[in-house]
Amino acid sequence: MFNLAEMKDTIxxxxxxxxxxxxxxxxxxxxxxxxxxxxxxxxxxxxxxxxLYASEGFIHHGDGCSYVTVHFRLVIFRPFVGEIITGKIRSCNQEGVRVTLGFFDDIFIPYHYLQENSEFNADEQVWVWMYDENEMFMDLEETIRFRVESEQFFDTSPSVRPKKEGVDTPDLSANSAKQAPYSLTNIELLFLRFEWCIDVMAPSC
Structure with missing residues (x-):
């Protein structure tokens, strides 16, 4: 889930x-x-x-700041495809379930990756797993386990419109919709509340 990435930058x-x-x-x-x-x-x-390495600082005339060339490593959050993670349900809608890890919220479980016989309760705004004759509500803040099936990167930097009358104009509306720059998608829900396994599925646990 966490990795190290080597970087080089002037700080x-x-x-x-x-x-x-x-x-x-x-x-x-x-x-x-x-x-x-x-x-x-x-x-x-x-x-x-x-x-890993830091050069001597040099000062530009005029601003008084020190500029240092640094080779360093960053801690990166990027789960590998197939990794199993524990998170909490943040919100639900008819499309599926959004999950949070606390520091990362852009995790989405499409409805077709939920347990079989799951239904959306419009009044409660939660998904319900119908197991035999039992209604298992996927309540907000419920702890779940899921498998990462895919990830998506999205470039959120403003695009540039074609030249108009010799002037380049940033197209700020092109990416105006709030699109997460990095998200985990097509998540497969594996395991809900442990109490459900004990109370309802005891013969198979």
């Missing part, structure tokens, strides 16, 4: 950070720049893991 350290130790100042700036950001085809950045 800007403001004069206010000069009183810190060099490693701490670099760490703070890298975390400020990368933490909770999605890198295309890499994953969700959690935090800096370690510094």
């Amino acid at each position: 800007k350290i403001e004069p206010s950070g000069f009183r810190k130790k060099k490693a701490q100042a670099i760490t703070d700036e890298i975390n400020r720049k990368y933490a909770n950001k999605v890198l295309q085809d890499v994953g969700l950045c959690i935090a800096m893991h370690d510094i």
Whole structure:
């Protein structure tokens, strides 16, 4: 679920950070720049893991900031396809169930990946698994286990319209819809409440 990704970047350290130790100042700036950001085809950045190399800082004339070339590793959230993860139900609609891990919410289980004989209760806005004559409600905040079937990256940077009268204009409306830059899709629900297994499915558990 978590991986390490090697990166190389030039890190800007403001004069206010000069009183810190060099490693701490670099760490703070890298975390400020990368933490909770999605890198295309890499994953969700959690935090800096370690510094592999840092050059001497050099100062540009005019701004007084120190610029350091840093080779470092980031902790990345990117589950592999087939991995089994535990999460909580965040919301439900007729299309399926949205799951959260606390730090990551863009996980969606389509309705056809739910248990067989599952129905959507429009009044309660939850899915219900009909097991024999029992109604098993998939309540919000319920802990579940699921298998990752696929992932999706989406470039959320503004596109550029064709030139009009010699001027390039960013097309901010092209990606105006709130599309998550990284999401887990086609999730297969494997296991619901442990109590259900004990109370209802005891013969098979």
